[in-house]
Amino acid sequence: MTTAQAAKLVAARELRVKLRDKTFIFSTVFFLFIAVASTVLPALIDGGPTKVAVADSALAAALKQNADFEVQVVADDAAAEQALRNEDVEAAIVAGPTVVAKEEAPSDVMSALSVAPKLRLLEPDTVDPFLKFIVPFAMAFLFFITSFTFGLQIAQSVTEEKQTRIVEILVASVPVRALLAGKVAALTLLAFGQIALIALMAGLGMQIADVDAEVVSLVGPAIGWFLPFFVLGFVMLATLWAGVGALAARQEDIAGASTPLQMAVMLPFFAVLFLTDNEAAMRILSYVPLSAPIAMPIRLFNGEAAAWEPFLSLALLAVAAAVFLAVGARIYEGSLLRTNGRTSFAAAWRSRSAVG
Incomplete structure (x- = not known):
């Protein structure tokens, strides 16, 4: 069996397990409901x-x-x-x-x-204030909550296999990299599918609510760009989460081992939310790999990015994802079979060859 075939086998197993998970099903249905409700309810409440x-x-x-x-x-x-x-x-x-x-x-x-005086704006805002708040918040929240929850699930799955010693059987059957690639591919596919469904249902909700065509023309391209940024950003973090799971020897160790990664996910989320109106800060954040999946789509929605900028940002994110993949894979390989307590980052980095 080749590494690619082994990775496909692992990915298929992960998909079967996850699609039967009631928590995953419930969260997907919940997010779909929120996507439809947020677009349809305002029109229903308004009453025409x-x-x-x-x-x-x-x-x-x-x-x-x-x-x-x-x-x-x-x-x-x-x-x-x-x-x-x-x-x-x-x-x-x-x-x-x-x-x-x-x-x-x-x-x-x-x-x-009522008779009101004539109004002339020197710098008219082309985006509705409510949309200018809710669309960036929705994209930032979706990336944050998805990368955090799915990433934590990857870490817990790896630690569980390590704690129960199942990983020793798996490693004897398939290469370590195939095991890692299968897990990351399966969770990335599920996360992307969930986000794509949410985007589709939001679009359907806008059609049901008969949302103005100008609003659709603003939201549509932003969502279109958000999807590829989401995939690369998620893949970039997923392997690191797998590495964190391999560092831990027990489920109780995950919280401590994942603290730096949790901060790496949370800080860009809050930075983008608090600095949305700061054009200079958002320009910088749209080229920083950890914040680019959120910042660049928001800048595109607000009309603050030139046509070439998302391509450059996406290319930089792809390079960063490749680097993070290599780092995460090395940590994963170097700590997966270490069961005598929590493994340090340095020890995992040095002992990569032990399971390679």
Whole structure:
């Protein structure tokens, strides 16, 4: 059996085990629900345009230009009030003009009739403020939570095999690198599949909610770029998580052994969230491998990155992923068969040849 065939065998085993895991299934369904709910619920809560009865044809024509209102033109003011009493409309506009409502003041109608001064912005923001917050947060959170949870699962799986001595049987049957490659490939495929499904369901939710085409044109490319950045970023960290799992001799050791890696995942997440409005800081973060999977897609969404920048950032991330893969593989190989307590990084690095 070649190394590639052995890696495929290990990956298939990992996939079968994971797809039967109730926790994985529940988390996937939960994230899909959140993706749909976050796009559909705002439209459902909004309830559509406000229905208004108007007798004045000129005023009705002006209101019809506003998508927030469904205007019902009536014969006179009495008919407008009667439509309100019959609950055919939510507000009526009579001579004055005066807004008539049943119980609560219709603030949107009042605002539409208010005379406001003309406004001119020197630096108009092309992105809706809510979208400018929620889209970057969603991408940063998804990468953080997925890389953290899946990575921790890789570490726990490796430690469990080591603690139960199953790894000794596995290593006798397949090369160590094939064992590592199969685990990383399977978890990367599952993580990517989960993220791709979330992106698909979010897009479906936007269609159901009839989200404005301009919003879709902003979110779509950002998600498109997020997927390749996510894959490379996840692969970069996955092998390190496997190495952390190999360093630990027991499940209780994982927390201590993985602390540096946990910080490496958490710090870029919080840095990007807190520095989103700092263009200079975000430019730097979009080329740092640990933060690039989050920072560059956000800069693309905000329209702050030139067309060539994501390609350069992706290339640098690919190089960093290759380096991290080599480091993680060496640590994994050097500590996998060491069962006498927790292995130090230095000891694992020196003893690579022991299981190579």
